Amino acid sequence: MDALDLARWQFAITTVYHFLFVPITIALSALVAVLQTVWYRTGKPEYLRATKFWGKLFLINFAMGVVTGIVQEFQFGMNWSDYSRFVGDIFGAPLAIEGLVAFFLESTFLGLWIFGWDRLPKRVHLATIWLASLGTLLSAYFILAANSWMQHPVGYTYNPETNRAELTSIWAVLTNSTTLITFPHTITASFLTAGAFMLGISAWHLRRKREVDVFRPSARLAMWVMLVSGALVAITGDIQARIMTEQQPMKMAAAEALYYTSSPASFSILTIGTLDGREELWSLRIPGLTSFLATGSFDGEVEGINNLQEQYQALYGAGDYVPNVPVTYWSFRLMIGLGLLAVVLALAGLWFTRRKADPDSRLLTWVWRLAPWAIGLPLLANTFGWIFTEMGRQPWTVFGLLRTEDSVSPSVTAGSVLTSLLVFTVLYGVLAVVELFLVLRYAKAGPPPIPSTDDAGADEPAERPLTFAY
Numbered sequence: 001m002d003a004l005d006l007a008r009w010q011f012a013i014t015t016v017y018h019f020l021f022v023p024i025t026i027a028l029s030a031l032v033a034v035l036q037t038v039w040y041r042t043g044k045p046e047y048l049r050a051t052k053f054w055g056k057l058f059l060i061n062f063a064m065g066v067v068t069g070i071v072q073e074f075q076f077g078m079n080w081s082d083y084s085r086f087v088g089d090i091f092g093a094p095l096a097i098e099g100l101v102a103f104f105l106e107s108t109f110l111g112l113w114i115f116g117w118d119r120l121p122k123r124v125h126l127a128t129i130w131l132a133s134l135g136t137l138l139s140a141y142f143i144l145a146a147n148s149w150m151q152h153p154v155g156y157t158y159n160p161e162t163n164r165a166e167l168t169s170i171w172a173v174l175t176n177s178t179t180l181i182t183f184p185h186t187i188t189a190s191f192l193t194a195g196a197f198m199l200g201i202s203a204w205h206l207r208r209k210r211e212v213d214v215f216r217p218s219a220r221l222a223m224w225v226m227l228v229s230g231a232l233v234a235i236t237g238d239i240q241a242r243i244m245t246e247q248q249p250m251k252m253a254a255a256e257a258l259y260y261t262s263s264p265a266s267f268s269i270l271t272i273g274t275l276d277g278r279e280e281l282w283s284l285r286i287p288g289l290t291s292f293l294a295t296g297s298f299d300g301e302v303e304g305i306n307n308l309q310e311q312y313q314a315l316y317g318a319g320d321y322v323p324n325v326p327v328t329y330w331s332f333r334l335m336i337g338l339g340l341l342a343v344v345l346a347l348a349g350l351w352f353t354r355r356k357a358d359p360d361s362r363l364l365t366w367v368w369r370l371a372p373w374a375i376g377l378p379l380l381a382n383t384f385g386w387i388f389t390e391m392g393r394q395p396w397t398v399f400g401l402l403r404t405e406d407s408v409s410p411s412v413t414a415g416s417v418l419t420s421l422l423v424f425t426v427l428y429g430v431l432a433v434v435e436l437f438l439v440l441r442y443a444k445a446g447p448p449p450i451p452s453t454d455d456a457g458a459d460e461p462a463e464r465p466l467t468f469a470y
Helices: 005-043 043-076 082-115 124-149 170-174 177-207 212-247 249-255 289-295 306-316 324-350 364-371 373-391 414-445
Strands: 156-159 164-169 269-275 280-286 397-398
Touching: 005 043, 005 124, 005 177, 005 373, 005 414, 043 082, 043 177, 043 212, 043 414, 082 164, 082 170, 082 397, 124 170, 124 177, 124 397, 156 364, 156 373, 170 324, 177 212, 177 324, 177 364, 177 373, 177 414, 212 249, 212 289, 249 289, 249 306, 249 324, 269 289, 280 324, 324 364
Parallel strands: none
Antiparallel strands: 156 164, 269 280
16 A cells, blocks of 8 residues: 555544444533532432532543544644645634643542532532533534534635635634534434433443442433434434535535436445446435435435536546545444434433333343343444545545545655554554543442532541542
8 A cells, every 4th residue: 555545544543443432421511410410400429429420430431531632633744744734724713722721621620529529519510511512512613613624614714825724714614504404413422422321331230230320310311312412313314415515516415325416316225336436236225315305395306426526527627536435324324223223222211211111121131131242233334434425425535625645644654654554553452442441440449438418528538639530
């Protein structure tokens, strides 16, 4: 493989690994804040124990997310210097705001939350976790604004003298129509992921009849979060599909393996094509559904791959503008299917844990058995969603503006990229083992003992300020 292929593999591996932690961090911070709020209002010790238990797992995940995210900056400078030079004036703006505002807010108040037990008034301490959660949301927004600009560039002008894209309106970048729908879609998917994480661990304990007073409310909260967020993911995804069709029609055509412009366009349940993904051999389809997803009408026109290829050649010059159709097609379906399975599991769990349900039901036992394994469903759905988003944009790094082959560093050799790729792969492998060990250790240990007073931690020795953090 050449330097371009290796650079793409490195960025894909590190990004996928980093994003495994991000949705859990975003949503789990809010769920911990909710549990602490319930404890603050009710004084019930089981909610304090739940707060500290899930808070500890949140901190482990947050730390891993920060560590793995640092590598992204390294790659922009080393492997993608031409990209950084071309769009740095624009791409760097929201990322700078994220670091100066969002991450500062997130890390500062998270620190106050960790060390503020028994040192801050209860109300002030509660506010710190809510502000930390707000920081994670803002951080996600600014990062998604940067990525959305790559999908739909706005608020810039091209300077032919410097051969760079230059920022003309930061407001246009931050209010990009792609950002405004990508953000709620990503955040609701994050809550689905964190809900599955909370449900899976709670189910493991409930199956063993351990700490029922803590984990039954946690499981119920997680399942409601999964059900509501799953519905919102579907709604925001529907809106996003229509905006995507307007801005990147080739991505929608590739997602459906639609080779010729159709009106109405059917939805492919299963398509078998040639090995190169250039032709359809056989398919099973639902009439009109793709038209509805793309246009909001069951008889709307959807442009096909071959027709768009001709249009792009006339607009951008000679070249291949078709993304990898098999990867785009299957990642789109795996994203939807895996997310749907997680929602179905949550719905089943809510039904079998309702007040009139038998707590010893065999079906409920099966829900508890399956739930820990289901943690991976939304994680994989998120991963395939981003694979679809990025692969469907190819051959562009910035759609319609900068190609991927023109973004890679010209002076970095394939050997250099391969070396860094191997180093990061080994490093991330070690971190994965550490993460899994810590999560399993503290998840199995369960929540801390019931404190002797409602003022949680009032009787804890002052010389052990980091006990909660570890």
